[in-house]
Amino acid sequence: MSTDAVAIIGFLALFVLMLLRVPVGMAMGLVGVSGFGYLVGGAPALKLVGQTSMRTVTDYTFGVIPMFLLMGAFVTASGMSRELFRTANSFVGHMRGGLGIATVAACGGFAAICGSSVATAATFSTVAYPEMRRFGYPQSFATGVIAACGTLGAMLPPSTVLAVYGIITEQDIGKLFIAGIVPGLLAITMYMITIAIIGWIRPGFLPKGERHSWRQRFAGLKDIWAPLLLFVFVIGGLYGLPFLPRFTPTEAGGVGASGAFLIGVLSGRLTKDGILGALLQATRTAAAVFTVLIGALIFGYFLTITQTPQKVTELLTGLGLGRYGVLALIMLMYLVLGCLMDAMAMIILTIPIIFPVITHLGFDPIWFGVIIVMTVELGLIHPPVGMNVFVIKSVIKDVSFTTIFKGVIPFIITDLIRLVILITFPIIALWLPSHM
């Protein structure tokens, strides 16, 4: 059998296994080792499993994932989200749609120390939703804004998805994190503008909240020193800001996790149960991500031996669409895949094949990381999978999926516009990392 036939059968088997709910990493590992074994031999294939598994889990660089997951878990357990929302609300809550704008700002602040889209969406479902409903905001808008803002967790550093992209493509994780800052801030700004436009077009739709005095506002600022300090220290250390120690991404994660733990304990917000829960949460998620990473690396050997990335590159570049045409095709593929699987699985499964195409076309790998994370994050809010929507539904019982998806539509449009802006002006993502 030719290598092309083996590759095609391998991909078909992979998709069948994944559709039959075999864990993505295990399916990739099984197909990868079977295909490799068929083409090279059983003994080398089995050796590959042991070596790749042990090498992956003992790679210090990969420690960035559990460390930032732990930081996010401690931050979530410490309840820092409430202070962020309260302070943002005191500044803008009295405006039309102000509570929505406050949610965007607070989600942005929380995402900058949490790194998880799902955790951001789940947290603000309990923090911002009741407040928005109290002031008469429609369910669709309140849940839609939370679902959309949850995606900020994957864009603003520290982002687990960006870290995984960096590991797979062997790009500098620090640079990827820094590259996400300006696009993340752009997302915050554009979400706020979207809410303002909704409020302007339909004045009765988004009521005004209560006005706070300047004294209350400044008092609120005192409550958010902890998340601000954590962000500046961790990301500043990664970027190499003056007067701060310089960190590798794994060190930044470890310092961030320990910092979040110390802040939580010293401020009395992190209880014993909170600490234990955070440790368990980080462990479970890290194990799930590493399983996929091990599977992807084994599958990568199969791809190499069948020369699949080279063949896909030849196929796509031979279509005569031009580099932006091919990029558009890839984006479209990701949007469709977003209907079938979650962001992490999509990134790990497809990047080893797509990345050579991107570098062959001369696109910047750091910029593409930002673009691809933005694209797959759209899958978190668009139907039918929409993980953030499922999370919100699990927290807020009395809302239907249709209502949440209805509320999210304006933000999906905003995201698509942002995607076009970032593709047109790569400098938005690349300016900060170019100064590292």
Next chain:
Amino acid sequence: MKRVYMDRFIDSIEWVAAGFVGIVAANIFISVVLRNLFTYSIPDSYDFGRLMLGILIFWGIAATSYRGTHITVDLVWGNVGPKYQRMIDVFATLVLLFVVSVQTYTLFDKVMTTRTDNVLTFDLRLPTWPFFMVAWLGDVSAVLLIAIRTYRLIVRPELMAETKIKPVE
């Protein structure tokens, strides 16, 4: 084994992994503080960090496999009735059991090779194979727990009710 003992056993496995996450974070934090404030490096902190990472991940995979919180594609599963959901779950768990068993077998070979090659840590020149062995024991636990999961899915499915939300991304 009674269910209460079984669950305690599974919880203990998870706690082992969770404990190692905390130790890895503390190891990094203390190393960074000592390096920047006292220009002192803990001997082998780099090697200890990565070896403990290996241990936590394999023990974590054991717990994750039992709890069914791996990253999966739920498109078909979410759109069929309970009977077919159970069939899919049993099939997926059997595949999982097979893959992790093969992994455990090959990892043992890796542990033995590391021992034979006398691979040592950088500073203290300690053998690394005991760390690999502890990590491998995590994989052995995974095989055991997946076997229990398979049994429960077939015989006592009510014990395996799971959440659809997975805390990734």
